[in-house]
Amino acid sequence: MSAxxxxxxAAYGVSALVLAGLALWILADQKxxxxxxxALEAAGVRRRSDARDSRxxxxxxxGSSARGFxx
Amino acid sequence: MSETAAARPARxxxxxxxxxxxxxxxxxxxxxxxxxxxxVAAGLWLAFAAPEDYQQGATVRIMYIHxxxxxxxxxxxxxxxxxxxxxxxxxxxxxxxxxxAAAPIGAVFTLLSLITGSIWGKPMWGTWWVWDARxxxxxxxxxxxxxxxxxxxxxxxxxxSAKAAAVVTLVGFVNIxxxxxxxxxWNTLHQPASVIRxxxxxxxPTMLWxxxxxxxxxxxxxxxxxxxxxxxxxxxxxxAAMRRMAARAADAGETAR
Numbered sequence: 360m361s362a363x364x365x366x367x368x369a370a371y372g373v374s375a376l377v378l379a380g381l382a383l384w385i386l387a388d389q390k391x392x393x394x395x396x397x398a399l400e401a402a403g404v405r406r407r408s409d410a411r412d413s414r415x416x417x418x419x420x421x422g423s424s425a426r427g428f429x430x
Numbered sequence: 431m432s433e434t435a436a437a438r439p440a441r442x443x444x445x446x447x448x449x450x451x452x453x454x455x456x457x458x459x460x461x462x463x464x465x466x467x468x469x470v471a472a473g474l475w476l477a478f479a480a481p482e483d484y485q486q487g488a489t490v491r492i493m494y495i496h497x498x499x500x501x502x503x504x505x506x507x508x509x510x511x512x513x514x515x516x517x518x519x520x521x522x523x524x525x526x527x528x529x530x531a532a533a534p535i536g537a538v539f540t541l542l543s544l545i546t547g548s549i550w551g552k553p554m555w556g557t558w559w560v561w562d563a564r565x566x567x568x569x570x571x572x573x574x575x576x577x578x579x580x581x582x583x584x585x586x587x588x589x590x591s592a593k594a595a596a597v598v599t600l601v602g603f604v605n606i607x608x609x610x611x612x613x614x615x616w617n618t619l620h621q622p623a624s625v626i627r628x629x630x631x632x633x634x635p636t637m638l639w640x641x642x643x644x645x646x647x648x649x650x651x652x653x654x655x656x657x658x659x660x661x662x663x664x665x666x667x668x669x670a671a672m673r674r675m676a677a678r679a680a681d682a683g684e685t686a687r
Contacts, residue, residue, distance in 0.1 A: 363488040363553055370492045370549040374499070374542050378651075381538045385658050392665040399669060404676045406668065 506536030
């Protein structure tokens with residue numbers, strides 16, 4: 360009887376650990392990619408679709424974005 | 431862009447636009463996460479309130495996680511197979527993002543169904559493992575997940591591995607009906623289907639309802655994780671594209687100088 364409870368506890372314990380690991384891995388990946396994206400945006404790199412919007416504002420060209428990225 | 435979006439009714443094809451997909455995921459993920467936590471908690475509570483099996487005693491409680499994990503292992507692969515059709519037939523831009531994001535999640539659920547099944551098998555069958563049809567076919571599914579994880583991450587340009595991964599996924603789909611019917615076609619220690627069968631479930635309602643609640647809860651959990659992983663994958667590709675653009679622009683700037 361008590362041995363059976365141990366098997367049940369082991370199954371639930373391993374499952375909880377592995378699922379928590381999966382969730383943490385997905386969250387860590389998300390955090391790292393968001394940080395990379397924020398760093399690129401802070402450096403002035405624009406996506407092509409964003410560049411179109413900023414060009415209408417007259418403030419942004421491809422050349423300046425490259426210099427911004429190097430700076 | 432927003433004007434054209436407002437001018438016509440929303441359609442499912444709108445999800446082909448990654449920006450719109452991210453907006454949708456941002457809105458859905460918190461709700462899905464909360465809902466899955468709630469339903470899994472309710473399911474586990476019901477599972478431990480359910481009566482013990484007259485033959486299996488307490489070990490029957492392993493069923494409430496083992497069965498949902500096994501269902502999800504097959505459901506995840508089916509989603510990947512449908513997504514692969516999306517890559518090959520409709521050239522849906524998010525289809526291969528879906529395949530790549532789902533593979534590790536499916537691998538984890540398959541591994542957990544093998545582990546929990548093994549822990550259940552030891553006290554009930556007297557062995558951790560047998561190489562019979564059901565167990566072996568699920569083990570093959572696990573290996574296929576590992577192969578697809580490697581394949582979807584093998585090349586720097588994801589567009590180039592997308593087609594190969596889609597073809598392999600579709601060829602491997604033949605394993606899914608084999609897993610499902612393995613308990614009917616071959617001699618096996620594993621019990622036959624007791625929930626999804628033509629003559630209705632043969633499992634008592636006091637155990638069926640906790641099981642279904644757990645299954646819905648873990649399915650919601652899968653949906654949450656898959657959406658999050660897809661969102662991150664889109665972000666990863668954007669970062670790569672922006673780095674390429676910046677490098678190209680820097681190159682052009684240097685030759686001009």
